[in-house]
Amino acid sequence: LINSYGPTETVITSVVQDCAAYLQGDLPLPAQMPIGRPLAGRHCHVLDANLSLTPPGVPGELYIGGPLLARGYMGRAGLSSERFVADPFDDAGGRLYRTGDLARWNSAGQLEYLGRTDHQVKIRGFRIELGEIEARLLALPDVSAAVVVALAAPGGSQMLAAYVAGAPGAAPDAQELRAVLAAQLPDYMVPSSLTVLDALPLNANGKIDRKALPAPDWDAGQRYEAPQGAAEQALAAIWSEVLDLERISRHDNFFERGGHSLTVMKLAAELRQRHGVSIPLRTVFESPTIAALAAIPALQGLNGSANGDLAAIDALLAELES
Structure with missing residues (x-):
């Protein structure tokens, strides 16, 4: 052979x-x-x-x-x-x-x-070879086929979505696969969504048909924990607007949910306009979750106000639904 x-x-x-x-x-x-x-x-x-x-x-x-x-x-x-x-x-x-x-x-x-x-993409300012991520997935024993694509997520940001098919007799777990990738690759190369399919769609030439892939569920597998306290609720209200997301968990990573350098600037501008608080842009990169950001001394005194009340109501409704 x-x-x-x-x-x-x-x-x-x-x-x-x-x-x-x-x-x-x-x-x-x-x-x-x-x-x-x-x-x-x-x-x-x-x-x-x-x-x-x-x-x-x-x-x-x-x-x-x-x-x-x-x-x-x-x-x-x-x-x-x-x-x-x-x-x-x-x-x-x-x-x-x-x-x-x-x-x-x-x-x-x-x-x-x-x-x-021509499958190179740019995510958060970094040029990424999609084939490199696919190769990492294909190296895993439970995976028989894999493809990674860049798609527009809520808010308009480009995010990575991975699709895999399991090896015979295997049942790959999406969150476990993402965890393996997170241990091997920089965070900007870890797909925000990973979908396990019975088989990847193929075109008439026997190649993976990227256009026939199902839409990713960007929230799938995300562990939700409602923002706690006025500071986290105020931040969640701003994140929800700049990222165009209905629900934000206190442990969500700003960049994994579609954030990038421009949305960081929008976040900082909203903090100044609504709460009179100024933070260096690097702070968001260093503390990319609501829980971590709210723990910064400059933000601990935030008052959720009307937006915070709405965030609290949303969190309560989500908790009741679950």
């Missing part, structure tokens, strides 16, 4: 991985099968946005070079110059083909395919 990879522009197969050692049990079966090493007549580079080599384990765009590259696209000079670029590592004037694929070298010197570079 051979795992092969290669775009048509590089004369089809460019990289191969012989899977025999994995199938025979000589090597442990990896969660994600590598695509292998370049064949003769090709060489591969994993480069960042500055065309610098990325170290092993770090994702980048896969570039393929060598004498077997196509000359270009017939009658499409502009596209040819965009996809076929000068090889910065070849003094003889060679060329590289930009595959548009996201990959990385592993510790064994094999290439691992992570997805398409």
Whole structure:
């Protein structure tokens, strides 16, 4: 069994991985099968946005070079110059083909395919490779398929939503999967929603159909605890408006619920306008929950006023409903 990879522009197969050692049990079966090493007549580079080599384990765009590259696209000079670029590592004037694929070298010197570079997104000012998160999910034994997308959440912010299908006989728990990701990734890369499906939807080509994924439930699995005291209730009323959410738990993370640098500024402005309290913007980043923020001395004297009363009523109704 051979795992092969290669775009048509590089004369089809460019990289191969012989899977025999994995199938025979000589090597442990990896969660994600590598695509292998370049064949003769090709060489591969994993480069960042500055065309610098990325170290092993770090994702980048896969570039393929060598004498077997196509000359270009017939009658499409502009596209040819965009996809076929000068090889910065070849003094003889060679060329590289930009595959548009996201990959990385592993510790064994094999290439691992992570997805398409057009699936890069920006969340809270950080550029994120969705394939990196998908690879982490696929490495978990209870997961057989995974996809991560960026969607508009309440308030208009872009948030990450993950979808997984369980391995045969497994029953993945969404909150446990998020906890595993939280231990491995920066907080801005942890999906705000994780949905477990029987199977991921596929299109006619057998690829995951992102447009057919169900809408995420951003509140699913969120442990709700009503804001306590006038300060927390006042903060909850402001959070509810700037994040466009009906209900805020005192332990909700401002950024996991859709907050970003602009909404932090709106939050600070509302605090000044309603309560005459000014806080440094970094305070919200350092104390991103209502409980933590309300414990700051400058905010402990907040009076919920009418908004606080409404928040208290909402909290009481929610408690009665549950």
